[in-house]
Amino acid sequence: MSDIVIYYFSATGNSLAAARALAERLDAPLPISVPGSLVNDDPYSAITQVKAVGFVFPVQRATIPEMLRGFIKAMPVNRHGYYFALATYSLFGSNVFEDIDELLSAKGAMLNYAASVRMMGNVGVGEPSDATIQRRLSQMDTKLDEVAGAVSYHQENYFPRANKLLGEAVRRFTENRRRTIVFRVDKHCKKCGICVQVCPAQNIRIPKKGSTILAPVRSDKCEACLACVHWCPASAVGTPTRLHTRYHNPMISPQQLNQTVPD
Ligand SMILES: Cc1cc2nc3c(=O)[nH]c(=O)nc-3n(C[C@H](O)[C@H](O)[C@H](O)COP(=O)(O)O)c2cc1C
Ligand code: SF4
Numbered sequence: 112m113s114d115i116v117i118y119y120f121s122a123t124g125n126s127l128a129a130a131r132a133l134a135e136r137l138d139a140p141l142p143i144s145v146p147g148s149l150v151n152d153d154p155y156s157a158i159t160q161v162k163a164v165g166f167v168f169p170v171q172r173a174t175i176p177e178m179l180r181g182f183i184k185a186m187p188v189n190r191h192g193y194y195f196a197l198a199t200y201s202l203f204g205s206n207v208f209e210d211i212d213e214l215l216s217a218k219g220a221m222l223n224y225a226a227s228v229r230m231m232g233n234v235g236v237g238e239p240s241d242a243t244i245q246r247r248l249s250q251m252d253t254k255l256d257e258v259a260g261a262v263s264y265h266q267e268n269y270f271p272r273a274n275k276l277l278g279e280a281v282r283r284f285t286e287n288r289r290r291t292i293v294f295r296v297d298k299h300c301k302k303c304g305i306c307v308q309v310c311p312a313q314n315i316r317i318p319k320k321g322s323t324i325l326a327p328v329r330s331d332k333c334e335a336c337l338a339c340v341h342w343c344p345a346s347a348v349g350t351p352t353r354l355h356t357r358y359h360n361p362m363i364s365p366q367q368l369n370q371t372v373p374d
């Protein structure tokens with residue numbers, strides 16, 4: 112049995128690509144999807160008896176994805192365990208690590224080591240160019256060598272504690288949008304089901320009327336991660352502004368994103 116378990120949350124594949132590359136360097140098992148775990152009977156079965164637990168995730172709205180927050184909050188914790196975090200981001204992190212440290216500290220453990228790696232952006236307008244993607248992937252490789260070296264020796268660091276008030280303000284400001292975000296599906300929809308597959312919240316379904324397959328519809332569990340927007344092969348999903356970058360990590364497939372059992 113390995114001593115390390117790595118959990119990940121990923122909307123456009125960057126964090127999964129980073130988690131896989133890190134696991135390979137650490138000779139650890141394939142990383143486990145947080146949304147994939149949450150549909151299992153025991154989401155935490157992988158962490159019994161391990162010494163180190165890692166979290167790899169995107170900075171979203173200056174904090175950690177809400178689904179990861181809930182996952183860590185309910186997670187059984189080993190007071191003497193080693194906990195590490197790797198955030199991927201495109202512009203700026205904020206209090207992502209402090210948030211995790213607080214969740215772990217409430218149970219008597221702590222976040223021992225944290226690092227972040229700048230990746231391709233998936234908010235705003237304009238797709239990242241191939242040159243940008245190659246540059247960031249190469250920077251990721253260098254950073255992951257450093258992270259793997261530190262984690263394998265259970266090193267600790269004084270991770271960046273950014274402005275907590277700023278992070279909290281952004282979180283509050285955007286929380287309403289997270290809950291009320293509206294998506295439109297246009298006539299280019301091919302009803303392929305990829306949006307259903309990549310949604311971490313199982314929030315999308317494709318209804319049928321008789322033998323006719325209808326356009327995807329959403330329920331009220333949206334995490335506003337924008338995975339459905341980014342992975343749609345027909346660019347058919349958008350929000351009313353329609354000003355969306357469309358990007359997903361070239362090394363990851365939609366099938367791999369939220370797997371219940373990694374292959
Ligand atoms: C809804 C949303 C919010 C985001 N918020 C931030 C942010 O506050 N700061 C930042 O640097 N990047 C932000 N990003 C960019 C992602 O952190 C970055 O692209 C990350 O690598 C995506 O990882 P993933 O592909 O694993 O989801 C955001 C992305 C999304 C989709
Ligand atoms: S991914 Fe796009 S094309 Fe496929 S079903 Fe969803 S909206 Fe339609």
Ligand code: SF4
Pocket residue numbers: 309310311312313314315329332333334335336337338339340
């Ligand atoms: S419906 Fe919401 S939670 Fe699901 S993929 Fe789209 S943005 Fe993410």
